[in-house]
Amino acid sequence: MKQFTLLFFMLLASSYAKTSDFSIIVDKAFDAALFDVTQDYDRSVTAVGFSKDYKQDSGSGKTYTSAFEYLANASSHSGTQMHLLKVDDKANVLISNDSKLARFSEAVAVVKTPSNGYFVGGYSMDGSLLVLKLDSLGGVIFTKTFGTKNFDKMNNLILMSDGGVLAIGSSVTSRSTSDNVFETGLGQNDVYMTRFSKNGQKLWSKKYGTEYDDEGIDAAEARDGSIVALSSTSHGKRQEVTLARVTENGDQIWLKRYESEKLATPHKIIRLRDDNFLVSLSQYDDTRKEQIRLIKFDLRKNILEDKQIFTTYPSALYDIKEFSDGTLMGVGYVKDAYNTDGLAMIFDSRLSMLKQEHYGGENYDVFNALSILNNSQVAVVGARANDDSQESNMWIAKLNKDATMAQISKSVKSFYEALRDIYKDEINANKLSINEDLSVYFKDENLLFKAGEYKLTKEQKAFLEAFAEKLTPFLRRNQEFIATLEINGHTSSEWGNATFADEYLNNSKLSLERSFSTLSHVFKKQDKNAQILLTKILKGGGLSYSKKITLNDVEDRERSRRVEFKILLK
Numbered sequence: 001m002k003q004f005t006l007l008f009f010m011l012l013a014s015s016y017a018k019t020s021d022f023s024i025i026v027d028k029a030f031d032a033a034l035f036d037v038t039q040d041y042d043r044s045v046t047a048v049g050f051s052k053d054y055k056q057d058s059g060s061g062k063t064y065t066s067a068f069e070y071l072a073n074a075s076s077h078s079g080t081q082m083h084l085l086k087v088d089d090k091a092n093v094l095i096s097n098d099s100k101l102a103r104f105s106e107a108v109a110v111v112k113t114p115s116n117g118y119f120v121g122g123y124s125m126d127g128s129l130l131v132l133k134l135d136s137l138g139g140v141i142f143t144k145t146f147g148t149k150n151f152d153k154m155n156n157l158i159l160m161s162d163g164g165v166l167a168i169g170s171s172v173t174s175r176s177t178s179d180n181v182f183e184t185g186l187g188q189n190d191v192y193m194t195r196f197s198k199n200g201q202k203l204w205s206k207k208y209g210t211e212y213d214d215e216g217i218d219a220a221e222a223r224d225g226s227i228v229a230l231s232s233t234s235h236g237k238r239q240e241v242t243l244a245r246v247t248e249n250g251d252q253i254w255l256k257r258y259e260s261e262k263l264a265t266p267h268k269i270i271r272l273r274d275d276n277f278l279v280s281l282s283q284y285d286d287t288r289k290e291q292i293r294l295i296k297f298d299l300r301k302n303i304l305e306d307k308q309i310f311t312t313y314p315s316a317l318y319d320i321k322e323f324s325d326g327t328l329m330g331v332g333y334v335k336d337a338y339n340t341d342g343l344a345m346i347f348d349s350r351l352s353m354l355k356q357e358h359y360g361g362e363n364y365d366v367f368n369a370l371s372i373l374n375n376s377q378v379a380v381v382g383a384r385a386n387d388d389s390q391e392s393n394m395w396i397a398k399l400n401k402d403a404t405m406a407q408i409s410k411s412v413k414s415f416y417e418a419l420r421d422i423y424k425d426e427i428n429a430n431k432l433s434i435n436e437d438l439s440v441y442f443k444d445e446n447l448l449f450k451a452g453e454y455k456l457t458k459e460q461k462a463f464l465e466a467f468a469e470k471l472t473p474f475l476r477r478n479q480e481f482i483a484t485l486e487i488n489g490h491t492s493s494e495w496g497n498a499t500f501a502d503e504y505l506n507n508s509k510l511s512l513e514r515s516f517s518t519l520s521h522v523f524k525k526q527d528k529n530a531q532i533l534l535t536k537i538l539k540g541g542g543l544s545y546s547k548k549i550t551l552n553d554v555e556d557r558e559r560s561r562r563v564e565f566k567i568l569l570k
Contacts, residue, residue, distance in 0.1 A: 022091055022398035022406045023359075025384055028052070032394045033383035034085065036109045036369045040136070041116050043374065044088045047381045047396050048107035048120050051083040051098050082107040082122055082130075084138050087396060091408045097138045105130060109157035111165060113198070117141065119165045121157030129154050131167060131196060142200045147171070152192060156218045161225070163198035168229060170215040171207060191216035191231045191242075193250065206250040209233075210257060214242060220271045222299055226253065228277055230269040233257055241266045241281055245299065256301050264293070267318050272296070273326065276304060278351075280330060282316035283308070290314040292330075294351045307351040315343055319369045323376065327354070329403065331367035331380050334358055342367040342382055342395075344403040357403040362387045365395070376401045407480060412438060412569060415478070419567075422470050431463070439566040449561040451492070454513035456521055468522045471565075472530050475537070484568040485537045487522070489514030492557035493545040504544055511542030518563045 026032065034049035082099035084107070099105065107122040116136045123129050124145075129152050133141040154169035171192035191214045194205040208214070212235035219229040225248040233242045241264050244255040258264075260283070268280040279295045292315050296305035309315070317330035326349035334343040334356075341360035344367065347353055359365065363385035370380045377398050384395035398406035416436050423440075426432045431444045442448065446459050456464070475482060489511035495503040519540045523531060548560040 020407055022408050024087060024091055024093065024396050026085065026093070026096065026394040026396075027386070028393065031392050032083065033392050034083075034368065034381035034394045034396060035107065037371045037379045037381040037396070038110050038112045038118070039371055039373050039379065040086070040112065044086055044094060045371070045373070045379045045396065045398075046084065046086045046095075046110060046112075046118065047369075047379075047394075048082065048084050048110040048118075048122075049368075049381070049383075049394055050106040051081055051394065081105065082120065082132075083394065084110070084118075084120065084134070085394060085396065086138075095138055099132075108154055111157060111159035114163060119157060119159065121154050121165070121167050123152065123154045123169070127151035127153070127172075129167060129169065129194070131157065131165065131200070133200060144196065144200055144202070146194060146202065146205065148192070153215075155216060158219050158221065160195070160221055164196050164203070166219055166221075166227065167194045167196070168192070168216040168219045189213040189215060189234075191229060191244070193219065193227075193229065193246075195250065204250045206246075208244050208246070208252060208255065210242065210255075217266050218269045220269045220277060222271065223275050224299075226299070228269060228271075228299070230266050230279060232266050237263075239263045239265060241279070243279075243297075243301070254301065265316070267316065267332070268320050270320060270322065272322055273324075275299075278320065278322075278328075280317045280320045290316055290335075292317050292332075292345075294320075294347070296351065305351050309345070309353050311356075317343070317345065318367065321370055321372050321378075323372060323401065327401075329370060329372070329378055329399075329401075331370045331382075333366040338362075340364045340366060342380070342384075342397075344378075344380065344399055346401075346403050355403055357399075357405075359397070359405065360384060363390065364392065367395075370399075373398075377406050412436070415481075415567065415569065418474070422474060423467075426467075432467075437566070438568070439564050441562055441564040443559070445558065447562075448558060449514060451494075451557075451561065452510065454489075454510060454517050456517050461521060464518065464522055465525050468525060472526060472533075476530070476533060479533060479537070481569055482537055482567060483570045484539050485534070486539050486541060486564075486566040486568065487515050487519045488540075488547075488564050488566065489516075489518070489542045490547055490560055490562050490564065491545050492560040493548055493555060494557065508542055508544040511544050512540070513542075514561075514563055515540040515542050 028051045030052035032051040034047045037047040039045055082105050084097040086095040087093050105122050105124040107120050109121040111119045118134045120132045128145050129147040131144040148171050151172040154167050156168050158166045160166055169192050171190050190207040190209040192207055195203045210233055212233050215232045217230045219227050221227055227246050229244045231242045233240045240260050242257045245253040262284050264281055264283045266281040270278050272278055276298045281293050282290045283293045285291050292309040294307045297303045313334050313336045315334045317332040320328055320330035322328050328347040330345045332343050333340050339362055341358040342365045344357045346355040365384045367380045367382040370378050372378055379398055381396045383392040385392050400406050415438055419434050432442050434440050447463055491507040491511045495506050549556045
């Protein structure tokens with residue numbers, strides 16, 4: 001198998017679009033989608049899915065006598081391929097890799113390794129299962145191809161507490177009455193699970209299920225090391241949910257099928273912070289409309305909560321995660337008569353829905369997975385179709401904890417450039433200066449303080465009012481990125497014939513008074529809404545003469561008697 005080929009974003013500059021919303025659409029030539037997402041240790045976000053490429057090298061000059069020979073050659077570099085996408089918190093695409101495997105394949109899951117790499121799970125179109133271990137740049141450390149002689153499919157890859165992974169999916173089985181049931185399976189389709197160590201050693205591979213068709217959907221590891229697997233069971237016109245608990249070695253402990261007259265499709269299982277488990281499934285109501293159902297249960301199969309979420313339009317949650325305070329977010333899709341949108345829902349710890357948000361365009365849009373980030377924002381991935389076509393594109397976005405769309409993080413550099421643009425006239429007139437650390441200090445001698453004084457002059461007041469008139473709208477527009485607006489007073493170092501201690505303390509008091517007189521004047525001149533904003537971020541301080549201004553190692557006493565504004569970002 002060939003390694004992932006790094007295609008850095010500068011080669012794809014025209015293939016994705018971003019706005020002030022943290023929503024990135026990677027527009028490939030053919031269908032593409034993302035299925036899973038994780039956060040990296042550097043706070044970037046990595047997702048996996050598939051992309052397609054049907055371009056054939058026309059320069060080879062090779063003549064094929066067989067259509068099958070041609071297709072075999074084409075499959076080495078065309079068709080459906082695993083795709084790995086990495087973005088930073090400024091919505092820049094850092095890595096966009098496709099795998100160029102010898103057989104068409106899709107990646108369905110990605111998990112983070114302690115060494116800052118990834119495990120990626122997927123399957124090839126001929127029914128083989130794949131687990132790849134990648135380094136932090138997407139290079140292949142090892143590849144494991146496994147499965148039965150029949151057609152297999154992977155639905156998820158779960159990171160285990162020992163650093164290894166568990167693959168879960170399904171295996172098609174053909175058997176006669178003389179076959180060994182433990183080798184060939186229990187029905188036409190069985191749950192298929194394989195566990196690997198962190199070094200890629202296959203520990204065990206087993207099948208589970210009922211006498212009907214079973215498909216493994218997802219699994220979660222219990223605190224004691226046992227595994228609870230979620231699967232779908234189909235027979236006749238029924239589709240039901242089956243749960244199984246197995247030991248860490250894959251030996252079955254119990255299996256329970258939840259029989260239902262209504263068509264039910266399981267999507268996700270997670271272990272909650274209280275060590276119970278939650279299943280997300282969709283179930284058709286009496287009007288044949290797909291509704292969301294959440295079931296909480298314990299390790300002994302006892303159902304603790306069972307909630308059906310009634311919505312106006314057909315809806316499903318493909319993934320769900322728990323925040324540290326016990327609230328949950330689920331993502332999936334909602335579908336009306338005209339289009340399908342990505343769906344995000346917030347639930348409390350009792351599974352009552354608190355809020356829902358829909359995202360997308362005029363065609364088909366869906367969220368397939370989510371990952372809760374270190375700052376309680378949520379990375380979501382899926383597929384989004386162009387408004388003017390039917391082709392799907394890879395879609396990655398960030399949501400806030402309340403399910404609203406997050407904004408692209410601003411950098412110190414972007415704030416610096418914005419402030420210099422706002423105050424370009426004052427800078428050109430040599431009235432003030434702006435540093436790259438977002439500190440602003442006044443340079444005009446008429447804006448500085450006389451020795452020992454802190455009360456503002458008329459000229460200082462007039463300039464502060466004009467200065468704040470430009471600053472306040474900027475603060476309001478960017479309030480979600482701003483932690484603090486500091487107004488610090490400064491002094492020169494002299495104080496008559498005072499002792500060293502009195503010299504410092506007197507100057508410290510004076511610097512605080514300069515800060516307060518400036519802060520209070522600016523604050524009083526604002527309307528109430530601006531004042532409310534300032535109460536959240538404003539901070540006054542006095543630094544005495546610790547930050548005095550020098551020229552050729554000599555103190556510039558006049559310029560040291562000043563106040564400085566400084567913006568601190570979150």
